[in-house]
């Protein structure tokens with residue numbers, strides 16, 4: 001098919017040309033004396049992205065799922081109790097992994113379309129007087145339903161009852177696109193991956209581990225080997241890895257970190273929220289459809305899960321978009337299979353790229369019988385973007401000094 005494929009699944013995301021070029025390298029000796037320059041640039045460059053000064057970023061040659069497993073097997077003892085909520089396919093899969101690895105999960109089942117139920121976390125934590133719960137799991141951005149949860153509120157709930165459990169956060173589809181704060185929220189393990197906000201191919205698990213979690217890992221007796229934090233942190237201290245790292249991925253990561261630093265993380269977050277606003281305008285004001293996220297407080301700035309009307313299969317929209325318009329949309333997973341399609345709006349993206357996706361989704365919907373007004377989604381997104389600032393409001397240096405908002 002002529003022209004380019006429009007990749008609008010919520011991961012893998014578009015890899016910028018700059019990153020692709022940076023990855024086209026000859027292989028080299030990963031034990032050479034100059035190799036630590038590359039690994040240190042990556043590991044140190046990740047700290048501001050996780051917003052940490054004290055925790056250790058760790059890179060595994062895996063996908064995000066490997067970092068889920070690493071968090072559990074490094075920090076917990078066999079059979080330990082963990083507290084987790086389930087409101088979509090990804091929060092479900094992490095819970096499923098806990099069960100398969102033999103941990104005892106207290107599951108807070110929550111309607112798909114809502115986020116982490118802070119009050120219910122609080123109730124379980126305050127009832128746990130003997131501190132049997134060793135880890136609290138939260139999925140910051142549920143990619144299956146387009147729902148973002150309030151991680152800071154979960155931390156506050158833990159602190160309010162002085163619960164000592166570790167806090168594990170899945171930020172796979174949030175990191176480098178929605179604000180995440182390792183130190184401020186006292187997160188113990190942040191789990192992420194390369195193929196979403198970090199604009200890289202899949203194949204690199206990126207995680208960040210607090211000093212408290214590293215201390216827990218020293219005595220935790222769950223079996224692990226390949227994903228051992230201790231081996232990694234020891235080798236990383238001298239700029240090396242315990243086994244062969246993917247060298248092109250490290251060059252790609254260094255470049256994507258440079259791009260994020262050049263744009264500025266706050267501008268990156270603003271761009272995601274601004275672009276998401278246009279997609280939501282297309283859904284609500286243009287198409288008059290609903291999102292799976294059932295209240296504005298849950299709206300995700302990285303992925304929108306759009307409910308198709310009764311009698312239409314989401315999969316038909318997706319198949320039509322792919323075959324006829326060369327547009328890849330995300331599918332409905334598990335419980336919401338067939339009920340929705342997803343537009344990923346994270347990573348290397350601007351308004352006109354998204355207008356292509358909105359126009360394509362609109363044509364595909366019309367083709368399979370969804371009664372949307374032709375052009376309505378595109379027009380609503382255009383109106384939104386034309387009437388909202390693309391740039392984040394910044395303070396003039398003089399105003400900032402005087403403490404006055406611009």
Ligand SMILES: *Cc1c(COP(=O)(O)O)cnc(C)c1O
Pocket residue numbers: 011063064065066090139141142143170171172173193202
């Ligand atoms: C993509 C994703 C994962 C899984 O990551 P893989 O890299 O596919 O292993 C986990 N959690 C969330 C929220 C995701 O979006």
